[in-house]
Amino acid sequence: MDMVLSAPKVLTGAGEWIPDGAVRVRDGLIAAVGDRASVIADAPGSVARFGFPRCTILPGLIDAHVHLAFDTGPEAQATAANTPDAVLGMRMAGRARRLLAAGVTTVRDLGDRDGLAIRLRDEIAEGTVAGPRIVAAGTPITITGGHCWQLGGEADGEVALRRAVRRLVRDGADLVKVMVTGGGITPDGPPPWRTQFTERELAVVVAEAARFGCPVAAHAHGVEGIELAVRAGVHSVEHASWLTEAGGRDLRLDVVADLAARGLWVCPTVSARWRSSRERLGAAEFEAYLDRLRTMRAHGVRMIAGTDAGVLGAPFESFVDGLEGFREAGFPVQEIIEMATARAAEALGIGDSTGRIATGMAADLLVVEGDPLAEISDLREVRMVIAAGRAYRPDPQADHDGVMPL
Numbered sequence: 130m131d132m133v134l135s136a137p138k139v140l141t142g143a144g145e146w147i148p149d150g151a152v153r154v155r156d157g158l159i160a161a162v163g164d165r166a167s168v169i170a171d172a173p174g175s176v177a178r179f180g181f182p183r184c185t186i187l188p189g190l191i192d193a194h195v196h197l198a199f200d201t202g203p204e205a206q207a208t209a210a211n212t213p214d215a216v217l218g219m220r221m222a223g224r225a226r227r228l229l230a231a232g233v234t235t236v237r238d239l240g241d242r243d244g245l246a247i248r249l250r251d252e253i254a255e256g257t258v259a260g261p262r263i264v265a266a267g268t269p270i271t272i273t274g275g276h277c278w279q280l281g282g283e284a285d286g287e288v289a290l291r292r293a294v295r296r297l298v299r300d301g302a303d304l305v306k307v308m309v310t311g312g313g314i315t316p317d318g319p320p321p322w323r324t325q326f327t328e329r330e331l332a333v334v335v336a337e338a339a340r341f342g343c344p345v346a347a348h349a350h351g352v353e354g355i356e357l358a359v360r361a362g363v364h365s366v367e368h369a370s371w372l373t374e375a376g377g378r379d380l381r382l383d384v385v386a387d388l389a390a391r392g393l394w395v396c397p398t399v400s401a402r403w404r405s406s407r408e409r410l411g412a413a414e415f416e417a418y419l420d421r422l423r424t425m426r427a428h429g430v431r432m433i434a435g436t437d438a439g440v441l442g443a444p445f446e447s448f449v450d451g452l453e454g455f456r457e458a459g460f461p462v463q464e465i466i467e468m469a470t471a472r473a474a475e476a477l478g479i480g481d482s483t484g485r486i487a488t489g490m491a492a493d494l495l496v497v498e499g500d501p502l503a504e505i506s507d508l509r510e511v512r513m514v515i516a517a518g519r520a521y522r523p524d525p526q527a528d529h530d531g532v533m534p535l
């Protein structure tokens with residue numbers, strides 16, 4: 130597909146935008162970006178042109194924490210475990226299309242079973258099915274009976290942990306996900322504040338993954354788990370809820386300083402749920418939640434956007450709701466967009482190929498009506514999505530997974 134898109138504003142990423150700009154897409158890559166007149170002048174007359182006079186073109190969005198295997202229901206984990214592979218695989222493909230229709234052109238899947246997200250990743254990359262690029266962790270590593278054990282990633286002790294990492298590498302995982310603490314969605318599993326692994330065990334996981342060039346993403350709700358994960362040298366901390374055994378929250382500034390100093394990534398998984406949590410938690414608790422996000426930012430922690438899509442209350446079509454949660458906390462809009470594009474790509478280790486609009490990068494683009502820098506909700510006004518050079522329009526007839534190839 131060879132085409133030129135133009136709009137009054139082109140956000141290239143990393144804080145820059147071009148007025149009256151254009152982007153040329155060819156063979157899946159961005160062939161040119163610049164002012165409209167020169168990009169069009171350089172393209173042969175046969176190249177298809179799409180002008181979007183009231184729109185903004187920006188890099189495709191990146192949801193850095195999803196679970197394509199989960200159905201957003203109360204039994205998401207058991208359902209994923211008990212659904213036949215072929216059926217679950219088709220449902221996952223449908224969820225991938227819903228993300229694409231919402232302008233998401235890359236996701237990091239942080240927990241599937243039996244390599245299903247890895248398989249879907251490859252099918253999308255081949256162009257067999259429509260969907261965002263998937264960076265896949267495969268099955269998360271947990272303790273016997275631990276958080277998300279039903280997905281099949283139980284491993285106890287150093288030998289089993291090394292074996293678990295090697296299996297993931299063998300099966301084609303891009304990174305390793307380790308459940309450092311319990312979580313909310315495993316009935317009878319350890320509570321979210323409780324640490325599942327020792328520091329030594331976490332260090333083994335990190336070291337073994339590093340031998341194969343794999344970063345480690347640490348699921349960590351509890352304060353102690355966050356601290357151990359940081360000390361063990363994980364690449365990213367997911368959730369970072371700062372839970373204590375007593376049921377409270379303790380944002381440990383010494384750990385925050387360590388997170389920032391090591392340049393680790395934090396994905397605080399802000400989903401559409403933040404709206405209902407204002408009522409669920411009460412005004413004071415909700416404000417404290419926003420304040421923890423602000424404090425991490427103020428101390429220089431590198432944060433990225435991700436929704437935990439697939440778990441209860443985190444649908445696949447509501448990435449922008451999560452971004453609005455950061456807005457509610459007072460993050461500048463431009464920074465939020467970077468957390469969902471350029472910065473997320475860097476965190477996922479694919480900053481050289483996506484997350485920005487520059488010549489030679491993958492053609493992952495989003496066209497929205499309006500100006501998201503002025504009004505972040507304009508990111509919902511999707512007019513066209515281009516993923517790896519393939520163009521889609523949202524299908525207005527579809528209630529769920531509708532994107533139509535152009």
Ligand SMILES: [Zn+2]
Nearest residue numbers: 194196239437
């Ligand atoms: Zn998750």
